[in-house]
Amino acid sequence: MKDMHHVDVRVNGRHHELVVEARRTLADMLRHDLGYTGTHLGCEHGICGACTVILDGQPARACLVFGVQADGASVLTVEGLADGEALSDLQQAFSDHHALQCGFCTPGFLMLIEAYLAEADPAAELTAEQARELIASNLCRCTGYQGIVEAVLAIARARRDQRGAT
Amino acid sequence: MSSIGTRLPRKEDPRLLRGRGRFGDDISVPGQLWARVVRSPAAHGHIESLDVTQAAKAPGIAAVVTAADLPAGLVIPVRLAVPGPDLGGYLQPVLARTTVRYVGEPLAVVVGEDPYACEDAAELVEIDISERAVVLDARTADSHHVAAELVRGYGDVETAFAQARQVVRIELAVGRHSGVPLEPRCLLAVPGPPGAGSLDIFGMTKVPVWNRDLLARLLGLDETLIHVHGVDAGGGFGVRGEFYPEDFLIPWLALRLGCPVKWAEDRAEHLVAVNHSRQQHHRIAAAFDDDGRILAITDDVTHDNGAYCRTHGVAVPELTVAMLPGPYRVPAYRGRIRVVLTNKTPCGTYRAPGRFEGTAAREHLLDVAADQLGLDRIELRRRNLLGPTEIPHRRPIATLGTDLILDTGDYPALLAAAVAEADRLGYRAKPAGSHALHGFGLALFVEKSGLGPQETADVTVSKSGAVHVHSGGTSVGQGIETVLAQIAADALGVDPGVVRVTAGDTNAQPFGAGSWASRSTVVGGSAVHLAATAVRERAVELAARILECDSADIAVRDGAAVVHGDLAARLTLAEIAQAAEPASRYLRPGEPAGLSARRRFEVSHMTYPYGAHAAVVAVDPGTGQVRVLRYLVVYEVGRAVNPMLVEGQLRGGVAQGIGGALFEEFSYDDAGQPQAVTFIEYRTPTAAEVPPVDLLISTDAPSPGNPLGVMGAGEGGVSAAGAAVANAVRDALGLAGGVGQLPLVPSRVRELWEGLS
DSSP, rough: OOOOOEEEEEETTTEEEEEEEEOOBBBHHIIISSTTTTTTOOOOOSSOOOOOOEEETTEEETTTTTTGGGTTEEOOOOOTTTTTBBBHHHHHHHHHHHHHHHSSSSHHHHHHHHHHHHOOOTOOOOHHHHHHHHHTOOOOOOOOOOOHHHHHHHHHHHHHHHHHHO | OOOSSOOOOTTTHHHHTOOOOOGGGOOOOEEETEEEEEEEEEEEEEEEEEEEEHHHEEEEEEEEEEGSSHHHTTTTOSSSSOOOHHHHHHGOOOOOEEEOOOOTEEEEEEESSHHHHHHHHHTTTTEEEOOOOOOOOOTOGGGGGEEEEEEEEOOOHHHHHHHHEEEEEEEEEEOOOOOSHHEEEEEEEESSSSSTTOOOEEEEOOOHHHHHHHHHHHHHHGGEEEEEEOOBBBOTTTTTTTTHHHHHHHHHHHHHHTEEEEOOOOOHHHHSSSOOOOOEEEEEEEEETSSSOOOOOOEEEEOOOSSSBBBTTHHHHHHHHHHHHTTBOEEEEEEEEEEESSOOOOOOOOSSTTHHHHHHHHHHHHHHHHHHHHHHHHHHHHHOOOGGGSSSOOOEEEEEEEEEEEEOHHHHHHHHHHHHHHTTTTSSSSSSSSSSSSEEEEEEEEBOOOOOOOEEEEEOOOSSSEEEESSOOOSSSEEEHHHHHHHHHHHHHOOGGEEEEESOTTOOTOOOOOOOOOIIIIIIHHHHHHHHHHHHHHHHHHHHHHHHHGGEEEEEEEEEETTTTTEEEEEHHHHHHHHHHHOOTSTTTOOOOOOOEEEEEEOSOOOEEEEEEEEEEEOOTOOEEEEEEEEEEEEEEEEOOHHHHHHHHHHHHHHHHHHIIIIOOBBOOOOOOSSSOOOTSSSOOOOTOOOOEEEEEEOOOOOOTTOOOOOOOSSTTTTTHHHHOOOOOOOOTTOOOOOOOOSSOOOHHHHHHHHOO
């Protein structure tokens, strides 16, 4: 007998109710039960970070979280970043700085960076070293990371300037 | 305005950034079952029994199959045959029947309703293997483990060595590592309606038409019954898209069970199942005259190919010895390579196959030689580089079935540019006040690209005015949709935004030869150029007929045919496409309808880009840790269709090259058990290990071999990374000899340092 549980979760602002096996990972639940296939699985042991989502405001590796642990939680996935048809500023910066090639690791980087920038001191300047340290949490096999570093720095600066202007 | 040469944002980006990519495991269909491959836990042994009784009874399991269920004698043939050796006895069976030869070899497949249930059931397969002795060191293996021996060369090597003023020898081992793309492999096979015998396949890439044809042959099907769909792929690097056991098993199971079957590899599987690469031991020597000029080079290489010869056959060993002389004037040369079978994962290509290894051996030898000859390391190279008047240079060596003709370039000029750039950036200035040891390393290399024999492209303007490109190339993350759109837009006179590229779909392009060997822009791009040019010519012809003017007065600009000197006379490509519909009064009897062309670009020789890498490293002698502080790539590509993408290819290549030089290694214990089975042990570099990469992309030497003048950019970031890093570490440590082996993991560096004192 499978050990099934009821889960009540909000994904990108949309409410879902479903029944999942206790051992089902949040990543599999998002991808295969709810259709949010933008969250990717690169290692399933918590190293590569391709499956990073924002779980109640915190970046989390969805391969290391069970679906049932997201009961009552709010999840933001890559599908929730863009505003309608317009890319988010960070997504646009990734394209501008050629921060992606195959794009498989990209959702994880976007979610990691979004979570970081949401928490970071808005007044402090992000250095290239800090940007590298941040994105060293995840693996990319295509880009050599330089475009990702440039995109993070550009957006951190742009958002700081924006706050300063308002 | 030409779109070739512009930094056009990638057409792939919006969907990938929004999570709307379509990777293999993103595609699911109703009624789909999942498969789990049961793999050998032993490195070598006789299969006494394989009991699937309990597994088959497990909840949710539909089938468990072993070799006994498969057609007898099923092996995966070689795709890239090298003339000479018969590899028939070394090919990998789809499932092991009596003997296992590496940990991870497929033994059985469990199919069930969800992947969790399949993993549970796979654990219930009872495997009884009587283990045998393992062969893990290719150098000491008996001669009956040698699958092939290849010799490439020319000239009188013996006399040259006998007459030399100085002979310099080193040994260099290159570690076993591989592409390791971020997306593991995935396949979904969907059978057609009962009785149709057809299959839709998602997840094959790189060479989908070749794979389709092989699958059809193995299944006894007409090849047009199989439709391989183009999907996004999370990195290729040589390993993804070759025909592996799973490429037969999953479609075969789908047909046998009459329902869709999906297999999504996990990372632990990937690291033991996908092609490994690179593991070689070089004993390289060079003979020099009084002026430090090379008289001859010999290299005696042992190539650890793992347990079987897979689809690449012995192409990697052949490329190693064929490409080894590089950009130098080498009057006599002999490269000998023994391909040895060991009880490890079988090997294939990984980005810059044979060149990463051979360049490391040759360039490291040159640094040691310069010191022994009392010459500056750069000056030694300068003296030996082929000069511009010696290009094209024909080496009496064949590789991949083509003659090796270094077709274009000015190697000394590129070296001068690289040295000037490194100096301008301060690479050779020793930093003060640091207790780490600093070193500078430089390496030169020749790449190859644009392997034929052909690529085919169809270009069609539809009635809306959209331009459809159906290419035989495939998308593996390199940006092929963008590059081919730029090439089509340029030839046709449209904005690249209206071009839609379909790549890797066997129905859309049944004659495709695929994306590998840095061939997509060169060969695939040239085919698109020819087809788009033909469509433009056809559009002009039709426009002249419709507008009743001379076709010589018509040009196609901004998606419309315009008449010189008559601003009012203008027809959009959409209008011309509509006028080319069947029954149109503008079509002549017997003329094909539609505004479309299929063209094939054929080429019998490769084109050879070339470059230099320079690295600055800091070595901590206490811990043995090596940090790459700065990295420069200077690369001649003939013409850059999209400079941003060329830069991306080079930067990404450098990161992989640094991985192979310092971190990544598939190691094994004495029983042949793999020791790198997660991303904890198999260390691909993070942003903390990869420095910003300085680039100098040169377009001074357009390729004479294709209409675009382009050379491939996919591999030049990797080729000389092992060499440049090894040379920089040697420089930092002040070694008299070579570093001996790659990767330069801390324990190895400490050994080298302690050996000095």
